[in-house]
Amino acid sequence: MSEVKRSLNRAISAVIVSLVLGLTRPCIASGPTPGVPPDSPQPAVSPPKHYWESLPYPTAYVGGSYLWQQVDDSLQGIAISSGMLHESPRCRGVINREGMESFLSRTSSSDQAIWSLGLGFEPIVALALGPVRALPKGSFGLEYREHNPDHGLGAFLGIGATVDVWVSRHVSLGVGIERRYSYPGNDKTLVGFTVRFASDKLIAIIPEE
Numbered sequence: 001m002s003e004v005k006r007s008l009n010r011a012i013s014a015v016i017v018s019l020v021l022g023l024t025r026p027c028i029a030s031g032p033t034p035g036v037p038p039d040s041p042q043p044a045v046s047p048p049k050h051y052w053e054s055l056p057y058p059t060a061y062v063g064g065s066y067l068w069q070q071v072d073d074s075l076q077g078i079a080i081s082s083g084m085l086h087e088s089p090r091c092r093g094v095i096n097r098e099g100m101e102s103f104l105s106r107t108s109s110s111d112q113a114i115w116s117l118g119l120g121f122e123p124i125v126a127l128a129l130g131p132v133r134a135l136p137k138g139s140f141g142l143e144y145r146e147h148n149p150d151h152g153l154g155a156f157l158g159i160g161a162t163v164d165v166w167v168s169r170h171v172s173l174g175v176g177i178e179r180r181y182s183y184p185g186n187d188k189t190l191v192g193f194t195v196r197f198a199s200d201k202l203i204a205i206i207p208e209e
Contacts, residue, residue, distance in 0.1 A: 050131075052090060053090045055090070055166065059087070061082070061101075061202065062080075063079075063080070063083070063195060063196040065079040065080075066192065067079055069189065075107040075108060075109045075114065077108055077114075078105065078106065079103050079116075079192070080103065080104055081102065081120070082101060082103075082205040083102065083204050084100060092130070093128065094126070095125070097135060099122035100119065100122075101121075103117075104116070111147060112145065113146040114143055116142070116143050118142065119141060119207070120138070122162075131165055133163070133164045134161070135162060135164075136159075136161050137162050140155075140158065154183055154184050157180070158178040158180040161176065162194075163175055163176070169198075170199060171198070172198065174193070174195075175192070175194070176192050177190070177191050
């Protein structure tokens with residue numbers, strides 16, 4: 001038993017050391033170097049040692065979410081999404097991160113079902129710790145309620161925060177919470193668990209600039 005404990009302690013220590021080394025490495029810029037034209041030779045940089053320093057660029061993704069909404073009668077459902085995000089630099093601390101996605105969701109309870117079609121956005125900054133990202137988020141769009149009360153079309157605005165973890169170069173897991181204000185209808189708190197697959201070969205379904 002003591003040998004098992006020692007092996008476990010060594011494994012935990014190795015994970016902690018690897019994480020600390022990853023958090024203390026210099027920043028790795030994503031994409032072309034600022035100030036250098038994209039078609040010009042890029043300055044040589046040391047190759048990244050960690051997968052979260054070499055994510056696909058540009059980072060387009062598709063995602064799926066499990067949703068839970070707390071109102072008078074709890075609603076549960078799913079969402080699908082498609083979007084694009086950009087991070088720079090990829091290092092520890094406050095980084096620039098901008099993202100936009102389109103999504104379609106359906107949540108239901110024993111006496112109501114709500115369809116939502118909207119845009120989600122991640123404004124400007126995020127806190128990065130290795131593969132972990134903590135950041136604010138928001139959304140807006142249209143809702144359709146299948147039953148009374150408030151049957152029919154409405155609108156919503158959401159404000160919240162999320163924590164994402166890149167578990168590989170192409171897959172991230174996230175958990176978020178959002179306060180959603182609906183008209184007509186009850187305001188609610190939305191909790192979501194999301195899986196995203198990212199690739200530079202995907203095309204994001206979002207409005208063109």
